[in-house]
Amino acid sequence: SRSEGNTRVYETLHYGSFIGELGGLCQEKNTATILTAIDELRKAGYTIAQEHIRIGFGQVCKLTxxxxxxxxxxxxxxxxxxxxxxxxxxxxxxDQLRGIQADKLHIVIGMVNDKDIHSVLRQLPQCATYYFTKANVKRALDEHTLQTLAKEAGLRGTSWPDVRSAFQAARQSSTKKDLIFVGGSTFIVADFLAFYHPEQA
Structure with a gap:
């Protein structure tokens, strides 16, 4: 597959070319798994047309x-x-963040306290400015603890009590040519999407 904007284009032997709405690098392996499952379902007698595959991959967010x-x-x-x-x-x-062209990278991040935090932090780009925060759930790792652990991994930034204030700080520090990434936990993204409404492309 190859990245095309915010989507992935798949060139396959048995299913032709189609666009996947999900643009993350991890979708390459997920797509291979799904196509293998489709093969098995077809062998079991299910009718899955090429058009179903094209629509399913191309509109997965809308459909689900x-x-x-x-x-x-x-x-x-x-x-x-x-x-x-x-x-x-x-x-x-x-890997995907390192491949994006931007003047500066800002990362709003929070985690829950039952993950392998040290291994995750060691993988993140050291060139970014970090905004450490916590989600509004009991399992959330305290933002100051996360900042201390991140500092040990060579990551620098500030801590914020909630996702909204962390994102606002990142937005205020950004220029039009920068990239802001929000993540580290499903709960962080959920808190973010609860107040931030996607801009129309």
Missing amino acids: GLRGRWQQVGMSPTIICDTGHNTGGISYIA
């Missing part, structure tokens, strides 16, 4: 209500959120 998977919600600056929260998910996110 899925939000927060490498979702671009703003431009000038570019604003992206992703719910990836473990070492596997963060490795894809970190």
Whole structure:
């Protein structure tokens, strides 16, 4: 597959070319799994037409209500959120962030306290400015604790008591050519999308 804007274009042997609405790097493996499952379902007698595949991949967010998977919600600056929260998910996110052209990278991040926090933090880009925060859930890791752990991993930034204030600080520090990423936890993205409404592209 290849990235095309905020989507992925898949060139497949058995299913032709189609566009996947989800643009995250992790979708390459997810798509391979789904196509394998489709093969098995077809063998079991289910009718799944090429058009079903094209529509399913191309409109997955609209059809399912899925939000927060490498979702671009703003431009000038570019604003992206992703719910990836473990070492596997963060490795894809970190690689994708490193590949985006932006003057500066701002990362609004919070985590829950039952994840492998040290491994996640070690994967994140050191060149970014961080806005450490916490989601409005009991399992949320305190933003000051997260900031201390991040500092040990070479990450620098400030701490904020909630996602809204952290995002507002990132927005105020950004120029039109910057990138703001919001993530680290599904709960962080949920809090963010509760108050931030995607801009029309």
